[in-house]
Amino acid sequence: MSEIIIKTPDNLEALIECLVCANENTGLISGGTDFVIQLSQRKRYRGTIIDLSRINDLKYVKEDKDVIRIGSGTTLTDISENKLIKKYLPSLSQAAGQVGSTQIRNRGTIAGNIGNASPCADTIPPLMSVGASLKIVSGEGKIYEKTIDEVVIGSGRNNLKFDEAIVEIVFPKLSNDYISAFAKLGTRKAVTISKINAAVALKYSPKEKLIEDAKVYLGALGPKSFRSEIVEEALNNKIPSKELLKYFSKALTKQVDISIAGRSSQVYKREAIKGIGHDIFYKLFGNVVPGGDS
Amino acid sequence: MKLEFIVNDKHEIIDVYPGERLLDALRNKLGLTSVKEGCGEGECGACTIIMDGAAVTSCTILAMQAKGKEIITTEGLEKSGELDILQESFMKNGAIQCGYCTPGMLMSSKALLIKNPNPTKEEIKRAIEGNLCRCTGYTKIINAVLDAIER
Structure with a gap:
């Protein structure tokens, strides 16, 4: 009955090892708030699921000299409550705080919201408005940066290869005289x-x-x-x-x-x-x- | 696959299949039927549980993702024969009609009180945004939570 293999790397090196073996039937999940629903509705799924939710090294918001760095596994709750994000990009804080419900925000992650590439993803417009980029790791162990605009194709598609995963979101710290805001309607x-x-x-x-x-x-x-x-x-x-x-x-x-x-x-x-x-x-x-x- | 975790203060080891949802594992393997399936897509909150202190919908989590985690369901609110103050307050305030949403409401409220013992009415509303009550008994549910804080 079960043709699903779950891999649960708990650090970046282990993740790269999992990515080496990835193929077109490999899916990445973290919170699982979208993937698990699709899985249970499709009933059948064959392939490997790489669960990134145990990689604690990917859960952070850090301030560098010119940029803010967000670990890909940071939950939407943590993003909406984070002081650095409230200070430097309130629009992102507002957007993350309006995704789904408390329960979804407690599990759903920023990289999941980006990677799903929904036309109505709430964290994407704020990140695009400041030209955010994504740090991506590949099965070859290479790490490179692409703009969010390059990665998100839209309509639920992204252009990451099956052995690639988003590990960090980076956006420039705007000077004090910049302000930002987000709004949505549903x-x-x-x-x-x-x-x-x-x-x-x-x-x-x-x-x-x-x-x-x-x-x-x-x-x-x-x-x-x-x-x-x-x-x-x-x-x-x-x-x-x-x-x-x-x-x-x-x-x-x-x-x-x-x-x-x-x-x-x-x-x-x-x-x-x-x-x-x-x-x-x-x-x-x-x-x-x-x-x-x- | 073997899933080892703590559920309502008890160390549990159960067998789950890789694609199994946490919701199904809790209901079918541990008999915790307070965890309800409503929509099955994270919209209605009937399957809400507390995992490592945060309210989450168990229909959007794979059972294996709960490995090593601490889980509380409504069954775990009762301590040595005494109902939790929230449960008492829900009964006293008539916050239960058909009862289907109640366990989820209790879990979302409990998670809020763990994080913030003195929430405002607005904070309570936000905490239960993800819990639908088809009987539309929201006012009494909010009053019940407010009442529990006072006690």
Whole structure:
């Protein structure tokens, strides 16, 4: 009945040994929050499962001089509560805190969320907005870095080879005058799969009151999260105000119209994204623009 | 495959097959039927247990992943014949209707209180976000947890 082999490496060297023998029937799991469901629904599965959840060396958030490093096995709960991430990339903290439920966040890991490459993965837009990269280990024992954009193909696919595993997520520490925010919309308030999500990172100094270098990434509007230059332009070189919020919302709607033109979901999403715009705007500028409570 | 772990303070060794879910191992091999299967995809929380101090859905975990871990199910809440304060409080506050979600609700609440003995109402709501009650008895469940904190 059982044609499944489970391997449970407990350190990086043991993981590499497991990867050496990997083939197209090898699956990597950590928390298992997606894989185990697929396994039980498919009923039959033949192959090897490499369980990374016992590699404690892959559970960390570290600060280097210019970058933050997150171990691939760090749970979404740990990411959402981590002080360094709250300080340097609040959008990622917010996104991780909104994935699934407490139970799912306690098991699900950041590399799992990335590797699954769902179009609506919540941690991907914040990471893309700061040009995060992934450290990957191969069965040959080589370690190399690729951008998250290169690795995530989208629609549930990534371009990792079967003997490769994500071991670390790296993103640059932005200077103090950068702020970021994430928002998502699903069919219910919590424990929901995003119908749209968005992450914004931008430079804003209260002194000069000017927005610069905005990076806007939108998810669930295509096979994978993508950058919206239209929305970035709407924000750049502007002063935060209620008028800007309207302008920002219009740009978001315009982007939806371009990205999913003719889709049945367009009618809903072009309106719904205004709510995301509102949430993000007040997360970013709630202290300088009044009216964030509605 | 041999799975060795601690369940409700007892050292257990059971045989599981590699693709077996923790949910099925707990129910079928250890007879812990408080662990319910609802949706089987981590949405409803009926199969919630506490593993190494954190609430998790046992339908999304392979049994073998629990090797060496400490697990608490609702059966383990009772200590020397006395129900846990949460169980008492659920009964007193009418937080049980059909009862299907109750073990999961208890486990999510218990995990919250282990981590944070004095949660706010908002924190309680967040802790049980992943537990669905089809009888919609959420208000009484939240009140029961609040009541348990006071006692």
